[in-house]
Amino acid sequence: MSSQNKTAKPxxxxxxxxxxxxxxxxxxxxxTKHDSMPDPEKLLLETEEAPAILDRLNIFPFDWRVExxxxxxxxxxxxxxxxxxxxxxxxxxxxxxxxxEQREAIAYWWALLSVFDASGPAVFARAMIHAYEIHxxxxxxxxxxxVTRDEMNHEEVCGRAITAMTPGGPLGSYEPKTTVGKxxxxxxxxxxxxxxxxxxxxxxxxxxxxxxxxxxxxxxxxVASATLFHSMxxxxxxxxxKEAFKHIGRDxxxxxxxxxxxxxxxxxxxxxxxxxxxxxxxxxxxVFLSGILYEPPExxxxxxxxxxxxxxxxxxxAREAGFGVLTIxxxxxxxxxxxxxxxxxxxxxxxxxxxxxxxxxxGEDVSFDAxxxxxxx
Ligand SMILES: [Fe+2]
Ligand SMILES: [Fe+2]
Numbered sequence: 001m002s003s004q005n006k007t008a009k010p011x012x013x014x015x016x017x018x019x020x021x022x023x024x025x026x027x028x029x030x031x032t033k034h035d036s037m038p039d040p041e042k043l044l045l046e047t048e049e050a051p052a053i054l055d056r057l058n059i060f061p062f063d064w065r066v067e068x069x070x071x072x073x074x075x076x077x078x079x080x081x082x083x084x085x086x087x088x089x090x091x092x093x094x095x096x097x098x099x100x101e102q103r104e105a106i107a108y109w110w111a112l113l114s115v116f117d118a119s120g121p122a123v124f125a126r127a128m129i130h131a132y133e134i135h136x137x138x139x140x141x142x143x144x145x146x147v148t149r150d151e152m153n154h155e156e157v158c159g160r161a162i163t164a165m166t167p168g169g170p171l172g173s174y175e176p177k178t179t180v181g182k183x184x185x186x187x188x189x190x191x192x193x194x195x196x197x198x199x200x201x202x203x204x205x206x207x208x209x210x211x212x213x214x215x216x217x218x219x220x221x222x223v224a225s226a227t228l229f230h231s232m233x234x235x236x237x238x239x240x241x242k243e244a245f246k247h248i249g250r251d252x253x254x255x256x257x258x259x260x261x262x263x264x265x266x267x268x269x270x271x272x273x274x275x276x277x278x279x280x281x282x283x284x285x286x287v288f289l290s291g292i293l294y295e296p297p298e299x300x301x302x303x304x305x306x307x308x309x310x311x312x313x314x315x316x317x318a319r320e321a322g323f324g325v326l327t328i329x330x331x332x333x334x335x336x337x338x339x340x341x342x343x344x345x346x347x348x349x350x351x352x353x354x355x356x357x358x359x360x361x362x363g364e365d366v367s368f369d370a371x372x373x374x375x376x377x
Pocket of ligand 1: 150
């Protein structure tokens with residue numbers, strides 16, 4: 001041991017230097033040589049104030065304040081939604097088992113859903129950017145990101161279902177093979193026409209209304225979607241769709257929690273004027289979302305005379321194929337239950353509920369502004 005200690009001489013700095021910089025290598029001077037370090041106190045006196053950021057909408061400057069910790073908790077739980085569209089049991093979907101008519105009818109329902117659910121990623125991404133621009137708390141920005149992510153999954157399911165049933169569809173390169181398919185195609189073109197009008201209204205609305213009003217409108221959409229997917233999960237017999245509805249419904253339930261957590265904070269502080277806007281937005285939400293939850297009212301939906309009779313035929317075909325599109329009576333019951341639930345949430349905060357005569361709900365008569373609609377799944 002002692003002889004080893006004698007021979008193992010520790011490396012000196014010079015040894016290290018010699019290893020990397022053999023003797024004779026010319027040294028290069030550093031670009032700057034400091035005679036002395038600046039005095040920080042003196043430097044501080046010389047600093048200049050940065051120009052103020054005066055833009056009405058700008059994502060800078062940043063801060064990470066959290067005003068609604070509950071939102072942060074829900075966000076934390078949403079990091080892993082626990083499912084993925086690509087891992088659903090698509091291999092169990094035997095397309096050949098369905099007639100051409102049935103495939104076109106099932107794809108139609110997914111195309112109808114896409115007006116609401118496939119618009120989700122763009123709608124919430126826009127809301128997220130807006131939340132940055134108006135310097136909303138970190139928790140709100142994050143909850144929009146989480147919803148955007150979920151909606152991207154829902155959009156993917158719409159796309160996978162439509163592509164499996166009608167490759168290249170719903171419009172594009174898919175040529176309808178049956179009369180039902182041709183009716184479906186025409187209806188989808190009209191649905192997308194209305195979707196485009198919705199998007200134009202939404203883009204204006206998102207910048208026009210303060211966040212609490214936006215959230216009340218989102219709330220309506222989330223109540224609607226949670227209800228819809230829950231019942232579709234129960235009524236469909238096609239296993240991959242049953243599974244998809246279960247997961248999508250759970251996501252929508254989480255979106256509903258986001259809305260409720262925020263509204264619990266903001267509703268009690270809302271002015272009467274803002275509460276009236278919420279009442280109007282609820283009517284707008286009802287009208288827009290009835291497009292899938294019930295039947296599209298004329299207040300917003302521009303549709304040809306053939307639309308409803310065609311939709312009823314197509315849905316009947318899908319139902320016969322085991323795809324559980326709800327009957328009109330079941331839809332009425334479902335939609336009414338969801339809306340009444342919403343009414344009981346907001347009324348204690350002094351928000352008046354609009355009259356929804358279509359499903360026999362009493363309330364305030366309010367005007368409808370198709371130009372500024374916010375609701376979304
Ligand atoms: Fe969704
Ligand atoms: Fe949602």
